[in-house]
Amino acid sequence: MAILMIIAVAIGGVGLYLAMPRGRTRAGAAPLVVLAAAAAVLIGLLITKVAGHSTAGWFVPLSIIGIVAGLRVVTHRKPVYSALYFILVVIAVAGLLLLMDAEFLAMALVMIYAGAILVTYVFVIMLAQQTGESSYDAQAREPFLAILAGFVLLGTIGSKLFQSTAGEVVTDPVGPTAGFDDNVVHVGTLLLTQYAVGVELAGVLLLAAMVGAIAIARRKALDEPEGDIV
């Protein structure tokens, strides 16, 4: 199992290297074939782990959608398309959270990420992006070293994960907070009792970030004195 995971990561790394934007030359179908091979090995590995579980039929397609969309975020030459593929990642992750009975978090993720953060990204892309394909989007920086680093990280984590036998029980653990009912009630109670200080701190952090963002973005030009805003 562990060696299969390392093989899948290696094939995926080669495919990702081929799929990286590289100047004018288009990669063609080669990265697709290699990545499909990696995906096949990965799907096989995941299916052996989730077979027999009640949510297996949803888990595998959602995770594959998320990973493929993540690949496109990293490799697409146009930033707008990267942002749109990222929305697909968010939706797939929200589906995975639904499988784990985290309904409130799944909805919050879709609303905050796809609804708020990504809209801000798309606005900034529209503000700042030059028309047409820019040279720096068409050329990846040090793709080999970066993919080597990612391979070492993912190979280590993945091989250790598939060596372990922890959590191999097929039936879900059952407790007062498991299951479909009352997820919002439980999360809300926990937020406002045990983590009340954290909620207040998060509010302070958001306020500080808002003030900071306005202060940074309103500064006008290069050589104007400090504090001279629009």
Next chain:
Amino acid sequence: MLIPYLTVGAILFALGLIGFVTRRNLIVMFLCTELMFQGIVINLVAFGRYPLSGQPMLDGQVFSLFLLAVAASEAALALALVVLLFRYKGTLDAGAWNMLRDD
């Protein structure tokens, strides 16, 4: 069911890491940090839902909510910086700012 979720989370994190290092567009670099956050969210919730011992907990979901707040702050500040940097140089290329690095 814990291992498959952790695997997917690790893959998303590694993809975000690779994208952050290789892409040269400032906006896409910060988009890749958000990709890493997605991997973390899956990990946190999976550890809460399928604990190694004992009953499932909701703390992972609460941590993920805090992570959403941090991600929103990060996106706001990072995009404000990107707009500012774009006004200085007229390009989104991260390499345009490599005078900041150590020689």
